[in-house]
Amino acid sequence: MGVGSNLIVRDGGLRAVVIRLGRGFNGIEIDGNTVIAGAAALDAHVAKKAADAGLDLTFLRTIPGSIGGAVRMNAGCYGTYTADHFIWAEVVTRTGEIMRLGPEDLQFQYRQTAWPEGAVLIRAAFEASEGVPEELHARMQEQLAKRDETQPTKDRTAGSTFRNPAGFSSTGRADDSHDLKAWKVIDDAGMRGAMRGGAQMSPKHSNFLVNTGEASADDLESLGEEVRKRVFQNSGIELEWEIMRVGEPAPAKAKLADK
Known part of the structure; x- marks a missing residue:
């Protein structure tokens, strides 16, 4: 790590x-x-x-x-x-x-x-x-200014959430140009600013998952999976996670029926 x-x-x-x-x-x-x-x-x-x-x-x-x-x-x-x-x-x-x-x-x-x-x-x-x-x-100062202008650098994020999709050549075959940006297909799917619990796709740059204050890891990952689903439904593009996700989900809460 x-x-x-x-x-x-x-x-x-x-x-x-x-x-x-x-x-x-x-x-x-x-x-x-x-x-x-x-x-x-x-x-x-x-x-x-x-x-x-x-x-x-x-x-x-x-x-x-x-x-x-x-x-x-x-x-x-x-x-x-x-x-x-x-x-x-x-x-x-x-x-x-x-x-x-x-x-x-x-x-x-x-x-x-x-x-x-x-x-x-x-x-x-x-x-x-x-x-x-x-x-x-x-x-480098110019690059920092550009980043601060276009990305949520003051918010709590894990960096870019998804890899940029592979592009398509004039023949319709997939290539590795990555000219198509993840934020663009997320926007097209209407998911800029989307929220789940304390997690949000940044309104400033929609390829950044933001912890707005009390987000759980499940909030963040679930919102990311919802974005992937909506993008696929809208464009047929399957976004790949860039953020590494490790560990286990939280244990399920005990059922009250066991009283």
């Missing part, structure tokens, strides 16, 4: 050991055009430290997560993905072996990788092009 973005833990909790890497895994090193970051390093910190060194990893600046999650989910923004800069990742297996994995091992795809079961990422290396530090920092 990184910093909890893109994650819903169901109300019944998780029957598992949860590993959250701490300060010993948040180092950031610069070696020429290579940036080596610990899995616990925040994406924003990596982007800023790289910019200080005149290296362009600006796409990471607005991604609210850590490097471990960025690699695991092939995080991206503004048309650039983690896979575009990835060199290698070091992981620890369940048997305690440290392994180095390359792009061919992870088989990057849109918002997913072929991750070895049970492996824990500890650090990763990225190649970055050169730039002028002042210009890189200015670009």
Whole structure:
């Protein structure tokens, strides 16, 4: 587990050991055009430290997560993905072996990788092009302003809820362009601002699930499933969750009939 973005833990909790890497895994090193970051390093910190060194990893600046999650989910923004800069990742297996994995091992795809079961990422290396530090920092400020203008950054969300659907070519066959946006098909299905319990599809950006104050995990997941159903009924498009959902539902309440 990184910093909890893109994650819903169901109300019944998780029957598992949860590993959250701490300060010993948040180092950031610069070696020429290579940036080596610990899995616990925040994406924003990596982007800023790289910019200080005149290296362009600006796409990471607005991604609210850590490097471990960025690699695991092939995080991206503004048309650039983690896979575009990835060199290698070091992981620890369940048997305690440290392994180095390359792009061919992870088989990057849109918002997913072929991750070895049970492996824990500890650090990763990225190649970055050169730039002028002042210009890189200015670009990141523009990206932050754009994000704040279009996304509910002040609300409690888990980030983008659904993956953008695959597009369709002129022949009608599915492709991987992802030019069609999840928020658009959610809007078309009339689900912008929809609510269930304390959960709401953000009126500002309808691909964000918002906890308005007292939402349970079930409120959030149930509203998300209702959105998927309505979108499919309206357009035939089956949205895929981008948020990871883990754990078990809350135990059912005892029946009063047992008195």
